[in-house]
Amino acid sequence: MTIALDFTRPPPALSIEPIVRAALEEDLGRAGDITSSLTIPGDKIASAQLIARKPGRISGLVCAEIALRLVDPKLRLEVALPDGSDAVAGSVLATVSGPARGILTAERVALNFLGPLSGTATMTAALVKAVEGTKARIVCTRKTLPGLRSLQKYAVRCGGGFNHRFGLDDAAMIKDNHILAAGGIAPAVARLRAGLGHMAKIEVEVDRLEQLEEALAQGVDTILLDNMPLEDMRRAVALTKGKAALEASGNVTLVTVRAIAETGVDYISSGAITHSAPNLDIGLDF
Numbered sequence: 001m002t003i004a005l006d007f008t009r010p011p012p013a014l015s016i017e018p019i020v021r022a023a024l025e026e027d028l029g030r031a032g033d034i035t036s037s038l039t040i041p042g043d044k045i046a047s048a049q050l051i052a053r054k055p056g057r058i059s060g061l062v063c064a065e066i067a068l069r070l071v072d073p074k075l076r077l078e079v080a081l082p083d084g085s086d087a088v089a090g091s092v093l094a095t096v097s098g099p100a101r102g103i104l105t106a107e108r109v110a111l112n113f114l115g116p117l118s119g120t121a122t123m124t125a126a127l128v129k130a131v132e133g134t135k136a137r138i139v140c141t142r143k144t145l146p147g148l149r150s151l152q153k154y155a156v157r158c159g160g161g162f163n164h165r166f167g168l169d170d171a172a173m174i175k176d177n178h179i180l181a182a183g184g185i186a187p188a189v190a191r192l193r194a195g196l197g198h199m200a201k202i203e204v205e206v207d208r209l210e211q212l213e214e215a216l217a218q219g220v221d222t223i224l225l226d227n228m229p230l231e232d233m234r235r236a237v238a239l240t241k242g243k244a245a246l247e248a249s250g251n252v253t254l255v256t257v258r259a260i261a262e263t264g265v266d267y268i269s270s271g272a273i274t275h276s277a278p279n280l281d282i283g284l285d286f
Contacts, residue, residue, distance in 0.1 A: 048107075051284070059120065064153070068102065078095045126218065127254065131257055137268070140152070140273055172203065173202075185211065205249075247265065
């Protein structure tokens with residue numbers, strides 16, 4: 001029996017709300033929405049549609065709903081294509097109804113979340129599709145905008161990708177500078193194991209096969225192959241023989257990702273899906 005699971009898992013509304021509230025406070029400033037409050041009667045009721053102007057994978061409607069509710073609790077968002085859905089150009093994502101002033105006041109903040117998050121989801125979905133039929137999973141990194149990590153990682157999940165660690169505290173990752181500062185892979189791993197909780201995993205970044213063998217000798221959980229040529233990645237897979245999970249990183253694009261996946265690595269990490277994804281054009285029309 002196949003069990004259908006929803007891996008999008010939006011962050012709790014309790015954690016999203018302060019982020020959205022801060023964005024609204026930035027936009028409203030000291031005097032509020034002077035244009036809408038002076039031009040639109042307070043009792044004017046309207047409806048508007050959130051529309052995808054280009055095709056893509058949707059993420060961020062959870063933020064739009066909170067923005068609308070914070071501006072005016074009487075506003076209602078009826079979602080047609082929820083986060084994680086694919087939209088074609090012209091698709092109606094959701095309909096907003098209620099006081100017209102509130103819709104206009106919340107519009108920009110709602111779209112400021114929807115566009116970039118949907119862009120990340122769209123770029124992630126393209127990479128996921130490109131590696132179909134291989135065992136490789138597309139994962140994100142910590143290269144996120146300050147304060148928006150949980151939402152950007154949510155957008156990656158909406159795109160069908162998986163999350164790497166969320167911060168410095170939920171997994172140990174020994175990078176090249178750690179290796180140099182600690183005096184090598186072995187002493188770095190030994191110090192970690194001496195003080196690390198039993199639930200935390202250890203990953204080591206390597207950029208050549210000699211380091212891979214050092215990391216394997218330490219019995220670490222995951223090894224990151226940093227900017228390795230494809231042939232070296234294939235050799236790394238053969239040498240590892242499943243003793244550790246292998247993650248490939250560096251120069252991951254739609255052009256290169258399939259070949260990387262076909263080396264047999266378990267994970268392919270991309271910073272671009274969070275720091276360089278193009279905004280998905282989404283508009284709000286009355």
